[in-house]
Amino acid sequence: xxxxxxxxxxxxxxxxxxxxxxxxxxxxxxxxxxxxxxxxxxxxxxxxxxxxxxxxxxxxxxxxxxxxxxxxxxxxxxxxxxxxxxxxxxxxxxxxxxxxxxxxxxxxxxxxxxxxxxxxxxxxxxxxxxxxxxxxxxxxxxxxxxxxxxxxxxxxxxxxxxxxxxxxxxxxxxxxxxxxxxxxxxxxxxxxxxxxxxxxxxxxxxxxxxxxxxxxxxxxxxxxxxxxxxxxxxxxxxxxxxxxxxxxxxxxxxxxxxxxxxxxxxxxxxxxxxxxxxxxxxx
Amino acid sequence: xxxxxxxxxxxxxxxxxxxxxxxxxxxxxxxxxxxxxxxxxxxxxxxxxxxxxxxxxxxxxxxxxxxxxxxxxxxxxxxxxxxxxxxxxxxxxxxxxxxxxxxxxxxxxxxxxxxxxxxxxxxxxxxxxxxxxxxxxxxxxxxxxxxxxxxxxxxxxxxxxxxxxxxxxxxxxxxxxxxxxxxxxxxxxxxxxxxxxxxxxxxxxxxxxxxxxxxxxxxxxxxxxxxxxxxxxxxxxxxxxxxxxxxxxxxxxxxxxxxxxxxxxxxxxxxxxxxxxxxxxxxxxxxxxxxxxxxxxxxxxxxxxxxxxxxxxxxxxxxxxxxxxxxxxxxxxxxxxxxxxxxxxxxxxxxxxxxxxxxxxxxxxxxxxxx
Numbered sequence: 079x080x081x082x083x084x085x086x087x088x089x090x091x092x093x094x095x096x097x098x099x100x101x102x103x104x105x106x107x108x109x110x111x112x113x114x115x116x117x118x119x120x121x122x123x124x125x126x127x128x129x130x131x132x133x134x135x136x137x138x139x140x141x142x143x144x145x146x147x148x149x150x151x152x153x154x155x156x157x158x159x160x161x162x163x164x165x166x167x168x169x170x171x172x173x174x175x176x177x178x179x180x181x182x183x184x185x186x187x188x189x190x191x192x193x194x195x196x197x198x199x200x201x202x203x204x205x206x207x208x209x210x211x212x213x214x215x216x217x218x219x220x221x222x223x224x225x226x227x228x229x230x231x232x233x234x235x236x237x238x239x240x241x242x243x244x245x246x247x248x249x250x251x252x253x254x255x256x257x258x259x260x261x262x263x264x265x266x267x268x269x270x271x272x273x274x275x276x277x278x279x280x281x282x283x284x285x286x287x288x289x290x291x292x293x294x295x296x297x298x299x300x301x302x303x304x305x306x307x308x309x310x311x312x313x314x315x316x317x318x319x320x321x322x323x324x325x326x327x328x329x330x331x332x333x334x335x336x337x338x339x340x341x342x343x344x345x346x347x348x349x350x351x352x353x354x355x356x357x358x359x360x361x
Numbered sequence: 362x363x364x365x366x367x368x369x370x371x372x373x374x375x376x377x378x379x380x381x382x383x384x385x386x387x388x389x390x391x392x393x394x395x396x397x398x399x400x401x402x403x404x405x406x407x408x409x410x411x412x413x414x415x416x417x418x419x420x421x422x423x424x425x426x427x428x429x430x431x432x433x434x435x436x437x438x439x440x441x442x443x444x445x446x447x448x449x450x451x452x453x454x455x456x457x458x459x460x461x462x463x464x465x466x467x468x469x470x471x472x473x474x475x476x477x478x479x480x481x482x483x484x485x486x487x488x489x490x491x492x493x494x495x496x497x498x499x500x501x502x503x504x505x506x507x508x509x510x511x512x513x514x515x516x517x518x519x520x521x522x523x524x525x526x527x528x529x530x531x532x533x534x535x536x537x538x539x540x541x542x543x544x545x546x547x548x549x550x551x552x553x554x555x556x557x558x559x560x561x562x563x564x565x566x567x568x569x570x571x572x573x574x575x576x577x578x579x580x581x582x583x584x585x586x587x588x589x590x591x592x593x594x595x596x597x598x599x600x601x602x603x604x605x606x607x608x609x610x611x612x613x614x615x616x617x618x619x620x621x622x623x624x625x626x627x628x629x630x631x632x633x634x635x636x637x638x639x640x641x642x643x644x645x646x647x648x649x650x651x652x653x654x655x656x657x658x659x660x661x662x663x664x665x666x667x668x669x670x671x672x673x674x675x676x677x678x679x680x681x682x683x684x685x686x687x688x689x690x691x692x693x694x695x696x697x698x699x700x701x702x703x704x705x706x707x708x709x710x711x712x713x714x715x716x717x718x719x720x721x722x723x724x725x726x727x728x729x730x731x732x
Binding site: 197198209210278 | 387388389391392393395396399417418421422423427441443444448454491694696697698
């Protein structure tokens with residue numbers, strides 16, 4: 079098992095990806111490279127295959143054509159149980175949290191640790207689990223609760239804690255703020271950013287939340303017409319003349335998010351904001 | 362080959378005693394080091410991290426905890442290590458009370474018994490409440506027949522009854538063969554093999570047809586009632602129904618209860634017929650009784666009330682199976698494991714209750730002269 083962290087520039091490289099359910103083609107000729115240490119937001123209309131792209135990258139959805147390389151290794155979509163080595167190096171937060179409902183939050187976090195590193199003593203494992211619970215912003219007593227006893231926002235945090243259990247180099251977040259109240263969503267954004275600043279992992283983030291895009295994403299990839307039509311910072315995307323992008327970012331909600339962002343900038347400019355730096359924040 | 366994090370102890374001047382860590386301090390390499398660090402005796406003045414490669418939160422946590430417990434300073438940490446250790450420090454955990462579960466004391470036993478009894482009492486209460494709701498729903502449907510969901514009822518008739526025909530038919534046919542064949546072997550010893558016909562006919566109508574069918578339906582449909590309603594409960598579909606104004610009792614439970622009650626009567630009769638055919642079939646070969654002779658003898662030796670015994674028991678068993686399945690389904694709460702547990706309980710309870718009642722019926726019908 080490799081202890082070396084990935085040192086290349088692009089932990090995720092997708093080339094010419096084609097995915098399809100029967101005759102229904104989701105992606106065709108999709109290219110995407112994610113830079114190391116960035117938070118990449120992925121947007122697209124409903125049904126454009128954002129989640130399918132994520133599932134393809136993590137090897138849950140076989141690709142009909144094309145090449146996917148994660149952390150320098152080829153993902154063979156049709157052998158979902160291979161690539162164990164890689165699986166220890168990424169964390170995934172599914173849309174609904176996908177916590178194991180018969181285990182407590184702490185036990186959920188311990189699952190990947192137990193699976194990959196059985197030599198870690200139960201005491202340390204328990205400490206790691208409790209630490210990750212704190213790290214994800216859950217109250218301490220949440221560790222021994224079952225998923226059904228948690229609110230929607232807490233489930234997301236618990237899911238994030240499990241995704242972070244192995245200190246992954248790559249973090250996949252599927253709509254992390256969907257269904258959260260604005261305060262909870264903002265706090266989750268903040269958490270994602272802070273964790274990324276501290277731990278230095280690369281984040282692949284699917285979202286519909288314009289505030290999230292403005293607030294924490296270094297770059298944004300837009301999926302439309304079965305492929306990634308543009309990748310860049312939001313100002314770069316706005317400069318493009320694509321109708322969907324214009325509608326998305328300049329619609330009433332997009333405007334509101336931009337105004338909010340402008341107000342934040344005009345006010346306290348706390349540290350370097352994500353938008354100011356075009357991409358790569360290597361470790 | 363995996364690289365492990367390691368440590369050595371450095372004795373310095375003036376009583377300074379430090380721990381020097383080396384290798385990567387990451388989740389993959391920390392397992393042994395953690396165990397070793399817990400084993401060594403302090404105090405130490407410093408922890409030297411200058412020889413450390415990669416660090417992650419688990420490594421940072423281990424270093425920080427060791428520093429806290431041994432009162433040592435952390436020196437030589439890289440930028441990343443410092444940042445991570447600071448992050449650990451920010452979210453310092455309260456010491457966890459490690460009091461395990463209390464051993465089983467007499468008080469504990471008494472408390473457990475009490476809890477069990479209370480839970481049992483609650484269960485009885487819940488079941489009575491469920492029965493009450495069901496009766497109210499049935500009464501409502503009698504008064505407003507237009508609210509009856511006939512589509513749903515017909516669908517359940519199909520699922521519980523029609524689709525069970527092949528398997529129950531085959532099962533009964535085989536059971537008939539077994540009774541006739543085994544019965545014949547014993548009765549032959551008295552030269553009374555002709556009574557095989559009485560044995561097969563009466564047993565099939567009174568007992569085996571309906572009992573075996575009840576067990577099969579409990580396994581087939583009782584479990585699916587519990588699992589389906591339970592899953593709907595988990596996914597909040599039941600709550601959604603209530604908010605729309607649809608009574609889950611009327612929409613889900615009543616059709617299933619009706620289907621199970623009515624269909625078990627019919628299936629039980631069908632099973633008895635198939636069982637007799639099975640008996641007739643084997644008798645043709647082993648006893649050389651012609652098939653049609655066997656059947657016409659059945660008419661003479663099986664009294665009419667034997668058929669009625671089966672037809673009366675069937676609906677009662679069906680009702681019990683549907684009640685157990687639907688009730689357990691409605692009681693599902695929390696997680697997917699509960700669906701499994703409740704489904705098992707539904708089937709076990711249904712079969713157990715059916716057999717207990719069957720024993721009661723056996724005595725009852727004999728006493729009233731239908732022996």
